[in-house]
Amino acid sequence: MEHQSEREVLVDRLLTRGTVDVVVRERLRARLLGDRPLRVKLGVDPTRPDIHLGHYVCFRKLREFQALGHHVVVIIGDWTARIGDPSGRSTQRPMLTAQEVAANAQTYLDQFFKVVDVNRAEIVWQSTWFGKFNLEDVIRLTSKYTVAKLLTREDFAKRYEEGSPISITELLYPLLQAYDSVAIQADVEIGGTDQLFNLLVGRDIMREYGLEPQDVLTVPLLVGTDGYLKMSKSYGNYIGVSEPPEEMFGKIMSVPDHVLGDYLRLLTDLPDEQIAQWLDEMAAGTLNPRDVKERLALIIVSDLHSPQAAERAREYFHRVHRLREVPEELPEVPVPPRARVIDFIVRAGFARSNNEARRLIMQGGVRLDGERLDDPEAVMELFGPAILQVGKRRFARLLPSAQDS
RNA sequence: GGGGGGAUGCCCGAGUGGCCAAAGGGGCCUGGCUGUAAACUAGGUGCGCAAGCUGCGGGGGUUCGAAUCCCUCUCCCCCCA
Structure with a gap:
């Protein structure tokens, strides 16, 4: 094997480490090594602006593109977000107002640019082109793809098979996403492995519109903190980047x-x-x-x-x-100097009700200044600040004050 | 247009007149152990000091007594056309 240049090493790393699918591999490799900066597309759903480490995987990949001198194009899916998405089983994506979408997009971008270099990126709003679409444009777009092809997508196929409803809107989404690639003339689109089908539709549609088809690269879906399901806010197994x-x-x-x-x-x-x-x-x-x-x-x-x-x-x-020590900084909670222990616990926000506070004490989970408490009905009198600990990791500094009673 | 099924606690899901504050699982919380907030393990998980109160989609009713029966409203799903 010939000696590789540093650039080739970076390119090959980009195409392998943390990468699942690459279509078309050799073509993309050649283009990555070429002189022309590629336009690398990432579509963003401003319905859910909460970014976690799963997204971070993808962002990091974009950063690799940038390191090679390529150009990131972020498409804010504001138009589709405002239409809503009657997606499969789980909760439907709500229709959002323009204000909500804009706010979410901003939140998203703030987090995005913690990782991706803003100087080598461009932000585009999807409504720029879909806002001008008329019925004729829509019909033209839909004429360029077939139902049979759409039904090869795994989740559509499955749902069609079981007789679960698939709205026409849903069938349209891959086409809209594909058209985004036409609108910005993407060279590459990246996404999670679950996006592979949609990314490939982009290739077909681009060809139909007389453009060079984009190459496609997918990154793995990161498993969540439960170690089993993919990381997702709705599974509650995520680590947010913020x-x-x-x-x-x-x-x-x-x-x-x-x-x-x-x-x-x-x-x-x-x-x-x-x-x-x-x-x-x-x-x-x-x-x-x-x-x-x-x-x-x-x-x-x-x-x-x-x-x-x-x-x-x-x-x-x-x-x-x-070490099981008390942290240096801990929240301060003003309390009356004389009160039931359970009141302190509730005041500190460590229990939502008196009963819950009692349970914590009875389970041996409550300490005051390091002393484990066992009487749920005890009344304490504080003569100075005291440290309340609930469980292993919740602490508060109780500050008794006479006027607060 | 016709027929059928369903809505239960944070989530999933049992329960079809009293033994149901409601099985079981998940999540979460606490204890133990430890290699960590892993794993494992034990327990807890509506509110109230208590008597008791609230509670099984909303409203109304039957009954000594309803998550369970009846009426009605809202929403979801499936099948046939």
């Missing part, structure tokens, strides 16, 4: 051991050999997965916040979760 450093760090530390390989490969730039070595050592029992998680957490929090924030988060985690 979460505070401590929370993010803690969530990464609590991820099941068996997802570490994926997380390291998809969320860090660590060399493959390094990752393989760690996995071997963990399997052999010579390396504690906890320590790997800590390194992983440091890397991710550093990237999404800052190295300083990551270090602080690490220290916090150590104190609270490993």
